[in-house]
Amino acid sequence: MENVIVVNNLTKKFGHFTAVDNISFEVKKGEIFGFLGANGAGKTTVIRMLCGLSRPSAGNATVAGFDIRHQSEKIKANIGYMSQKFSLYEDLKVWENIKLFAGIYGMKKKDIALKTDILLEELGFQDEKQTLVSALPLGWKQKLAFSVAIFHNPKVVFLDEPTGGVDPVVRRQFWELIYKTAEKGITVFVTTHYMDEAEYCDRVSIMVDGRIEALETPKALKEKFASNSIDDIFYQLARNAKRTDD
Amino acid sequence: MLGYLVEKEFKQIFRDKLLPKVILLFPFMTLILLPYAANFEVKNMRLAIVDQDNSSYSKELVGKLIANNSINLVANEHTYNAALGLIQNDKVDMVINIPKNFEKDFVVDKKSDILIAVNSVNGTKGTMGGMYALSIIRQYQDEKTTEITGVNDPPGVEIKTIYQFNRELDYKFFMVPALMVMVLTIVSGFLPAFNIVGEKEKGNMEQINVSPVTKPIFILSKLIPYWVIGMVIMTIGFIVARLFYGIVPQGSILTIYLFSFVFTLAVSGMGLILSNYANTYQQVVFMMFFFIMILILMSGLYTPFNSMPPWAQKIGAFSPLTYFIDVMRNVYLKGSKLTDLLPQLYKLLAFVLVINSWAVLSYRKKN
Structure with a gap:
């Protein structure tokens, strides 16, 4: 399998503070990659660098085959992104949000219209096409935001705590969407604080104080740490952290 | 790409409950109320x-x-x-x-x-x-x-004044063209700044930043709607000035539109600079008040620029409002032609260049 994300000795310093400390890893095509870590461990900083929003202090990385230092515009055209903060336009209707973001990614008008209807049907949102996004419940908003993030068929989608504040039923539905996405060959790079979600990932990395302390499949991780819950393993690693918060 | 973004801006503006009404009412109320209230004629x-x-x-x-x-x-x-x-x-x-x-x-x-x-x-x-x-x-x-x-022997010199261009010395003739400048400044200059800071606060900006939308395109998509609205507001201004005061420009209305557009480019750039430095509504609103007060008081809107003290004129020279207000009064009252107003045009163009370069540079620094 080809690697979609390749990270080599990536470091980010803010003054004397080393937010990300010399990390390396690879993510394969179509993989669901769980990126765990306590608050302030440096997860968001890594995602910001991989999305081309922030320049690394040292080391390098490629995303979808493009260098994060010099080809950030090309990376942006090939990724999807969904943050913990809901970021669709509340004062636009459901179809208008889809059309806007699809248009931004250069999709053709005809394709957009066609694909919009298919998507809304898949999500069971047919009746909400003309609804203002502000009127949707939070769980629906998150599902919509995710669908918009992968609407243009990116190579990788970055999900930064996508299920924060969402009820368990919607979380389950959300993960079904993630599985479908991975089946289409889209790589999913996801951060979460829910350890049950970590079990759904193909591979899990745990970040502590800017370094990656573990990177295995959930199964191998449990064997290695001789524990049957990722929750436990996370706690073992994270309690050694010197940093407490962002 | 730009088309989709501009479409979105217009939808958002017209969908807002308050904004379209305010955009229409603002020039009306300013032009109808202020010239009567802010009046230096001494009566009673x-x-x-x-x-x-x-x-x-x-x-x-x-x-x-x-x-x-x-x-x-x-x-x-x-x-x-x-x-x-x-x-x-x-x-x-x-x-x-x-x-x-x-x-x-x-x-x-x-x-x-x-x-x-x-x-x-x-x-x-x-x-x-x-x-x-x-x-x-x-x-x-x-x-x-x-x-x-029994001798007609008045004092040696008799002084008689004939007021050119505004014979009745009507203060409204002095105020109305300048008030249009104020309205245009606030709508075209500061509304887009509010808009951008609003997107920052809501987190929409982050989503745009990870998309292939380039900075110039994003900025243009924010400015274009307000340029259009600015021209609409000037048109409302012309109509109100004519209907309520019978004031018609003595010069060409096209000259005014041309200057309005150049001026809009300058003030919208100022708004952009503010939005680059501000992260919250509170900050940008406060900065706007600060600048609006200084710009309006220093640009000869209420008091003639030439009768301000020299130090104040020096400060006023750094305000694009000064030149546009001057142009508006000249075209409205004197009928000045574009060729008479070239110095002002060059100065405004210089403002456009400096302000917008600053805006772009300060935008880049944030990342």
């Missing part, structure tokens, strides 16, 4: 007369004073001190004291003293009222001198 000077002479001359003079439209006689007092008390209690604005033997002194010595005391808490009203009274008294003096001596 309340006058107290202290006529200690009670002669035919003094009565004639009082008659002349009252005949002036701006002066109302509200009190006759016997002593100067009593009249002064009225000023202190804000019952009158001006006291004219005609001394005993006024007529006698005037006829015999051809001179007499009249005292004018003016309440100058309101400086403009005081100065203007005093000048009105003085000119009436002078005129009276000349008439009387001629009458007594």
